Amino acid sequence: MDILNRVKNYREEENRLKWEGTFAEYLEIIKDRPEVAQTAHSRVYNMIKAAGVEERNSRKMYQFFGEEIFGLEEAIERLVEEYFHPAAKRLDVRKRILLLMGPVSGGKSTIVTMLKRGLEQYSRTDEGAVYAIKGCPMHEDPLHLIPHHLREEFHQEYGIRIEGSLSPLNTMRLEKEYSGCVEDVMVERIFFSEDKRVGIGTFSPSDPKSQDIADLTGSIDFSTIAEYGSESDPRAYRFDGELNKANRGMMEFQEMLKCDEKFLWHLLSLTQEGNFKAGRFALISADELIVAHTNESEYRSFISNKKNEALHSRIIVMPIPYNLRVSEEERIYEKMIKQSDMAHVHIAPHALRVAAIFSVLTRLEDSKKQGMDLLKKMRLYDGENVEGFNQVDVEELKKEFPVEGMNGIDPRYVINRISSAIIRKEVPSINALDVLRSLKEGLDQHASISSEDKENYMNYIAIARREYDDIAKKEVQKAFVYSYEESAKSLMDNYLDNVEAYCNKNKLRDPLTGEELNPDEKLMRSIEEQIGISENAKKSFREEILIRISAYARKGKRFDYNSHERLREAIQKKLFADLKDVVKITTSSKTPDESQLKKINEVIARLIDEHGYNSVSANELLRYVGSLLNR
Ligand SMILES: Nc1ncnc2c1ncn2[C@@H]1O[C@H](COP(=O)(O)OP(=O)(O)O)[C@@H](O)[C@H]1O
Ligand SMILES: [Mg+2]
Numbered sequence: 001m002d003i004l005n006r007v008k009n010y011r012e013e014e015n016r017l018k019w020e021g022t023f024a025e026y027l028e029i030i031k032d033r034p035e036v037a038q039t040a041h042s043r044v045y046n047m048i049k050a051a052g053v054e055e056r057n058s059r060k061m062y063q064f065f066g067e068e069i070f071g072l073e074e075a076i077e078r079l080v081e082e083y084f085h086p087a088a089k090r091l092d093v094r095k096r097i098l099l100l101m102g103p104v105s106g107g108k109s110t111i112v113t114m115l116k117r118g119l120e121q122y123s124r125t126d127e128g129a130v131y132a133i134k135g136c137p138m139h140e141d142p143l144h145l146i147p148h149h150l151r152e153e154f155h156q157e158y159g160i161r162i163e164g165s166l167s168p169l170n171t172m173r174l175e176k177e178y179s180g181c182v183e184d185v186m187v188e189r190i191f192f193s194e195d196k197r198v199g200i201g202t203f204s205p206s207d208p209k210s211q212d213i214a215d216l217t218g219s220i221d222f223s224t225i226a227e228y229g230s231e232s233d234p235r236a237y238r239f240d241g242e243l244n245k246a247n248r249g250m251m252e253f254q255e256m257l258k259c260d261e262k263f264l265w266h267l268l269s270l271t272q273e274g275n276f277k278a279g280r281f282a283l284i285s286a287d288e289l290i291v292a293h294t295n296e297s298e299y300r301s302f303i304s305n306k307k308n309e310a311l312h313s314r315i316i317v318m319p320i321p322y323n324l325r326v327s328e329e330e331r332i333y334e335k336m337i338k339q340s341d342m343a344h345v346h347i348a349p350h351a352l353r354v355a356a357i358f359s360v361l362t363r364l365e366d367s368k369k370q371g372m373d374l375l376k377k378m379r380l381y382d383g384e385n386v387e388g389f390n391q392v393d394v395e396e397l398k399k400e401f402p403v404e405g406m407n408g409i410d411p412r413y414v415i416n417r418i419s420s421a422i423i424r425k426e427v428p429s430i431n432a433l434d435v436l437r438s439l440k441e442g443l444d445q446h447a448s449i450s451s452e453d454k455e456n457y458m459n460y461i462a463i464a465r466r467e468y469d470d471i472a473k474k475e476v477q478k479a480f481v482y483s484y485e486e487s488a489k490s491l492m493d494n495y496l497d498n499v500e501a502y503c504n505k506n507k508l509r510d511p512l513t514g515e516e517l518n519p520d521e522k523l524m525r526s527i528e529e530q531i532g533i534s535e536n537a538k539k540s541f542r543e544e545i546l547i548r549i550s551a552y553a554r555k556g557k558r559f560d561y562n563s564h565e566r567l568r569e570a571i572q573k574k575l576f577a578d579l580k581d582v583v584k585i586t587t588s589s590k591t592p593d594e595s596q597l598k599k600i601n602e603v604i605a606r607l608i609d610e611h612g613y614n615s616v617s618a619n620e621l622l623r624y625v626g627s628l629l630n631r
Contacts, residue, residue, distance in 0.1 A: 013124075014124075014191070017124060017191070018188075018189060019131075019189040021186070022183060022184055022185065022187065023145055023183050023187055024183040024184075025187070026131060026187040029131070030160065033126075034158060034160050035127060036129050036131060039090065039094075039287055040250065040289050041084070041087040041090075041289055043122070043128060043130070044087075044119065044250065045080070045084040045088035046088070046127065047064070047122040047128060048065075048080060049062075050128075051063045051064035051066075059073055059077060060080075061073055061077075062076055064114070064118060065111065068110055068114055068335070070329075070331045070335075071329065071331075075319060075321060078318065079100075079111075079318050083098055083316060087289075095272055095314070096271055096316040097253070097256070097267060097292055097316070098289065098290065098318065099256065099293065099299070100294075100318055101293070101294050101299050101317050101318065102319060102322075102406065103295060103296065103407060104295060104412075105412040105413075106321065106322050107323075108293040111320065112291050115291070119199065119250060120191070120193055120200070123190070123199065130189070130190050130191075131188065131189050132187065132190045132248065133170055133185060134186035134188040135173075135186070136169065136170055137238070137239040137240060137244060137245075138167060138169075138239050138245070138284070139190050139198060139247055140170055141162075142185070142187045143162045144162070144165060144285065145166060145170075145185055146162055148165070163285070163287070164285025164286075164287065165275075165282075165283075167281075167285065168234040168281040168284070169235065169239065171234075172233075192248075198245070199245075199246065199250075200246060200250060201242035201245045201250075201251040201252070203242040203243075203251060203253050203254065205254070205255055205260070211263075213241075213263065215242060216263060216266055217241040217243055217276060217277070218237060218240050218244050219237070219238055219240075219241075220236060220238070221237060231280060232280040232281070237278070239278070243266070243286060243288070244278070244284075247287060247288055248287060249289070250290070251288055251291070253267070253290055253291065254292070256294060257298045257299065258298070261307070264311055267290060267314075268311060269283075272314060274286065274287065319406070321363075321403055321404060321405030322359075322405040324360055324363055324364060324381050324405050325382045326378060327356075327382055329355075329360055330353055332411050333352045333355065333356065333415060334352065336411060336412075337415065340415065342418070342419055344428060345422050345428045347418075348429065348430065348431035348613060348614075348620070348621070349611055349612045349617075351418075353432070353471075354432045354435060354436055354464045354465070354467065355417075355435050355436075357378065357460075357464040358414075358436070358439060358463075359408065359409045359411070359414055361460040361463060362407075362456070362460055363404070363407065363409070364381075364405075365404050368400070369396070369397065371388060372393075374463075376389065385565060387565070387566075409457070413442070413446070417438040417439050420438055421434045421435055433468070433624065436461055436464060440458070440461050443457055443458065472624060473625055473628060473629070474572070475611060475621070476583060476587070476607075476621060476622060476625040477575070477576045477579055479607050480586075480603055481579065484575075485561070488571050489560075491571050491574065492561055492571050494523065495523065495571070498519045499546065501519040502521075502524070503542055503543055503546050508520075525538070526574060527571060528541060530577065531566055531573070545567065548564060580629065584629040586599050586603075587600075587626030588627070588630050600622065607621065607622075
């Protein structure tokens, strides 16, 4: 069985990576590869960078997060550039707790989990290797063995700056086990693992009355006090708090702001001075990234409390808003569905899209820009063309609300509604209307929505529905044309030939008979009327198209069906108008005749083969579009 082989390979790999040697031998390693001795923050940053950085539209895309986090490129870029990067360079932000602030289910925990899993992997690579004093419960940095007075010289020679003092436990071990011979102290390579509690910790507050600071900083081991004679013997102490275990890596502090203050004070000293107090010992040095997360209202009430003032400056807040791009939102749902027990369900095309449209609309802020509305803004954010606006406008829109997306519907809510829509249906197949219906019904049960929001949300559902009606009609109409693209193209070529002849006052030649013809005014008008071009405006519209064609030609580009958005729309509408009656009669006929039946089967087959429907959803779509066309 392959899986057993894989397990075996993993174990062998682990053995191959293992290393232990004396401190003297360790110094040889870092002479060659000083990166081995980097700080926790620097390791995290290098890990993120190592996954690759792509520049797109002068925006940096960090691929480290790319597989799990969608549509948050800006927030991630800010997180890396304003926290991880300067922290890696030992700038002051490193001494602060990183607090991810954002709305519920907006991806905060996912980001933290990716960092944890990433570190586990990275510590198994050459670039990310970590070494520690062997047998130390805190995997202490071996360089702490170098006495303070020699560190400046060490820096000169090795280029590595050492921070922190040897811990009380290892100070004692150095004396007792190694008779003070630093060079003999054993060092080993360690591998981060949350399960084994190496370099990765998680702290989540429980009942404040019963929670013990020991969870964070370890505790006295009463069973061994008798042996060592005193509580202040470090061997009688268990350095097994989350802060201890996370040394060299990272600690996640869940619900930090819900936590009792005394816990926060420990963090204050740790982040500020790089050490914390445990038991009766001198301060213990630790080097770790501390990440916490919270929502906006919790954060506001935290900073409004005077008692917390000293902590404010020790925290760096990074907003993690909801994604605001419809197509990225679809990817989020796809991912969540794949990870759920709904993975086998057929989800009809556009079902996730309408949900995404709804969600994004609930998150967007109204713009004051002239001629802008929420739907246009949504399209622009998603990179679509909107008549009259361009990329500069998008930048301006974003500047209107520096942190947009801190409110609205969360992805988990949508997934829950999809799942309850599935439960209700007899067949494991759901379509866009099922999803919209379920979203709407859910609003009544959603306790935290104000009645004002609810009214807006109902309106967004209606907007999403209209978008869907449009998409559904187009899809069916396309499926009715034998080869849609080709028909559209030939209709357009025909139109352009006529426009050219009209503008140049030429004649056309009939391809069959060779006879000279005047431009076909009726054909041209029948297309132009589709997009509301009046008799008076037709001349300038036609001339504009000719100019566009020659501009394309000058650049060596081909003017085609996709080059002119309004023209494309006109062609499409014309094709559909010609078809409308056929589609209408065929889809709504209760007792289709033989030829209608044949057509329906053809269309269904095309929907299944080319557009991703199954037979249930294709039939549902036809019925729905039939009812739309007969309204
Ligand atoms: N921008 C996003 N990209 C990818 N997945 C997301 C995004 N936002 C939320 N999710 C998904 O939504 C769910 C909830 O996210 P989570 O990280 O637990 O949120 P939080 O910790 O902010 O409450 C997860 O399944 C997560 O993968
Ligand atoms: Mg969370």
